[in-house]
Amino acid sequence: MKKIILLLLLSSYYGNTFGQIWTAEANVDKSNLSPWIVDQIDEYEGAYFYGESEAESELTISIAGDLIIAQLENGEWNIENEEVIGWISNYINYTNVKIEGNKFYSDETNGEFVIYLHDNKSIKCLKMNNPPVQMSNDGEFELGPFSNDVLNKRNDGEFFQTKFEIIDYDHLNSLSLGELIIMRNEIYARYGYIFSKNGAMALYFENQEWYNGVYKNIDSFLTAIEKRNLINIQKIEKEKQK
Structure with missing residues (x-):
């Protein structure tokens, strides 16, 4: 059955x-x-x-x-005790x-x-x-x-364009520090990164319907576009924290 x-x-x-x-x-x-x-x-x-x-x-x-x-x-079904837990x-x-x-x-x-x-x-x-x-x-x-x-996919986060575009400096600078933090961590979350338990990002993304934490390390998944966006976002974050 x-x-x-x-x-x-x-x-x-x-x-x-x-x-x-x-x-x-x-x-x-x-x-x-x-x-x-x-x-x-x-x-x-x-x-x-x-x-x-x-x-x-x-x-x-x-x-x-x-x-x-x-x-x-691609992927596979996550099956435990002959029950389908989800798709990885x-x-x-x-x-x-x-x-x-x-x-x-x-x-x-x-x-x-x-x-x-x-x-x-x-x-x-x-x-x-x-x-x-x-x-x-x-x-x-x-x-x-x-x-x-x-x-035009919008069900995988608020800042999905980071997968296809290098976000320009002016746009990044127009965002609040909180928005920049979400944007940066969304890049990891879309790949199923597991955030620190009970941390701010874990609590935020666990409330997103599209999020499924399955990986402790997703570095090999990141594309050159995403890596460049991460560098740029972190740079603006540091400037806003001064």
């Missing part, structure tokens, strides 16, 4: 994330693929979805000036990421941004040559359908 409940939970969870299409190479008519060309590289910024069910993963591309970030999120996300930052034309490059995988004509609909995708979880035969590509809804 518990196994059946788990399968139902998996179906419910993933059925609400993104309308997946089966896009492994064997299922794609390559004549329906064409290059996705943009005027500004920022148009590729957003999330791309791969796999299905518990093998689903999300690749988020963030672009801030000369910084191009590709971060993969894991994050991997791709290295040496470049976008040239509609081509995507990184140390982990290469690919290209394409338009996939499917059921008379044009779907923007990132064709990944080495998907995070191989859903078909080894060596086959997979298409990751694109969504930019993540850019």
